[in-house]
Amino acid sequence: MLGLGRLRLRSLVDAYVDRPIRWVHISELEDPARFLSGGELLLTTGKGMADVEWDAYVRCLVERDVVGLGFGIGVAHTHVPPPLIEAASRRGLPLLSVPEETPFIAISEAIAEEIARLQERALNSALEAQSDLIRAALSARGPRAVLVELAEALDSWVLLLDTEARIRYAVPTAARRRAARIRMDLDSLGLDVRTGAASLSVGGDQAAVLPIDVRGRVQGYVVAGRTTPLTPVERSVLTGAMGLLSLDLVSEQEANEAERRDRRAVLQLVLGGHAALAEEAADTLAVTLPPGPARIAVLGCSREALGDLLAAAEEQHGLMQSGALVAQYDRRSVLILLSVAEGDLQALEEVLHRVPGARGVASEGVQLADVPDALRRARSVYFGTSKTERLLLARDVATAGLLAQLDNPGAQGWAAALLEPLDRHAQRSKLDLISTLRVFLANNGLVDVSATELGIHRHTLRYRLRRITELLDCSLDDPTARAELWLALRMRELS
Incomplete structure (x- = not known):
């Protein structure tokens, strides 16, 4: 003035x-x-x-x-x-x-003109921001491009969260540190597609929280924060961005469903015993097929939680990095075909931990052609055991069924006595003969395969096997001795 x-x-x-x-x-x-x-x-x-x-x-x-x-x-x-x-x-x-x-009227007119000019500028800025957001949404960079434009238009930090309030994108990256506080407050807000936006105080900033509506369901949240509240015009920009992100999530869901269908088709070929055809289909559909030896895992839960279980398996970092093949099997279970590697069972445990009541059974490592038999054994253990462990290993369905009958103090004492020489040896030597024996028996006595899995030379493995036979005073070529040792090892693992 x-x-x-x-x-x-x-x-x-x-x-x-x-x-x-x-x-x-x-x-x-x-x-x-x-x-x-x-x-x-x-x-x-x-x-x-x-x-x-x-x-x-x-x-x-x-x-x-x-x-x-x-x-x-x-x-x-x-x-x-x-x-x-x-x-x-x-x-x-x-x-x-x-x-x-x-005259006072001149002052009033001047201020009215300035207010009108500022409002026009704000509306023009909002229109420009909407255009920039649309261009970003149409680009190949996806939701992150929209968030970058939104943060610039609002001069704020922006977070895109999933339904569990986990971070999908953060602009700038430093905004990630605000997610923990927001996660604590989201449950109390109870936002859905009807209640719309809410406001939070986050570390001295005023944050606007909006649920993302995808076909009438909340599929995530957008949070925009800064030291001052958003103006009505800026809120309209934020609402426009929400619509673009909703469309993007719809497209993402459709793409995910298409990928799920492709993965399930490839897995069905594997389960049908058509390993060669499955490899050709995987190449055509750009589906990763884990190389052998691979294990098949059956993960199950209630029908209502199956979607959460499938998503948890698809999003688990270790499984993604190893190229595991994840697909829904029926209305209550998910199958995962994954290469035998360090940390593979831990990855399965993490998936089960994310879904209350979920449990699973993983097979031994087999070649692709043997996956159908491995699945039958794993499913037999899954439906036939009363164990409460979250994840079980199914080496052999007959053994698993027998173990259920041998779960008593007498059998446990027999197993401990049988393996006692190896336990005593472990107290005075760094050589892990128990693990060596377990791998050897799990691979049906195949020296080369067992040596590869243990990461040692086959001559080193033969030396260890001789020490085992000396300590146990038995022959590992004897099927009965091998069966008894395998039962003893399994009882120790499941006790």
């Missing part, structure tokens, strides 16, 4: 406010506060206020959150009263001197 030369306004108090003038009000009352709502520039000539207590007058204006006071001279006063200047200076209230030749 001081920059508009035609108004010839003069500042009498060197005070700064970081708020815009919301409107103009004219009053000659000694106490105009009850007619104000805050944010106004108040204009007065001081008419009828010869005996007013200026300090009390200024105090009531400051308490009412008035932006500033314009005092018109030449009507009731030839100059602005010095006590008024002193009171305004003391309380930090901007004070303007309005010359007689400048």
Whole structure:
């Protein structure tokens, strides 16, 4: 306002406010506060206020959150009263001197024009932001591009969270540290597609939280935060971005469903005994088929939680990195074909841990052609055991069934006595003969395969096997001895 030369306004108090003038009000009352709502520039000539207590007058204006006071001279006063200047200076209230030749209506018109100009600028900025968001959504960069444009348009940090409030994208990356606090508050908010947005205080910032509506269901959340609240125009920009992200999630879901169908088709070929055809189909459909030896895992849960179980398996980092093939098998179970490698069983455990009540059985490592038999054994253990462990290993269905019958103190004592020489040897040697025996028996006595799995030379393995036969006083070529040792090892693992 001081920059508009035609108004010839003069500042009498060197005070700064970081708020815009919301409107103009004219009053000659000694106490105009009850007619104000805050944010106004108040204009007065001081008419009828010869005996007013200026300090009390200024105090009531400051308490009412008035932006500033314009005092018109030449009507009731030839100059602005010095006590008024002193009171305004003391309380930090901007004070303007309005010359007689400048009518109050000119000030009102100038402010109205400026407010209209700022609103037009905000709307144009919002339209430009919407255009930028649309271009970002149509680019190959996906949701992250939309979030980058949104953060720039709102001058804020932005998070895209999934339904469990886990971070999918963060702009800038440092915004990730705010996710933990937001995650704690989301449950209490209870947002859905009907309640819409909510506001949170996050580390001194004001954050707007909006659920992403995909076909009538919440599929995630967008959180935008900064030190000041969003304006109505900025909220419209945020809402527009939500629509674009919803469309993007729909496309993503459709792509995921198509990939799931492809993976299931390839797995069905493997389970049908068509290993060669499965490899050809995997190449055509760009589906990763784990190389052998691979294990097949049966993971199951309630019908209502199957979608969560499938998603957990698809998103598990270790399984993704190893190229595991994940597919729904029926209404209550998910199958995972994964290469035998370090940490593979731990990855399965993590998947089961994410879904309450889920449990699973993993087979031994087999070649692709033997997966159908491995699945039959794993499913027999899955449906035939009463164990409460989250994940079981199915080496052989007959053994698993027998173990269930041998779960008693006498059998446990027999197993401990049979393996006692190896346990005693382990106390005085770093050589792990128990693990060597387990791998050898699991691979049906195949030396080369067992040596590869143990990461040692086959001559080293033969030396270890000789030590085992010496300690146990038995022959590993004897089927009965091997069966008894295998039972003893399995009983130890499942006890």
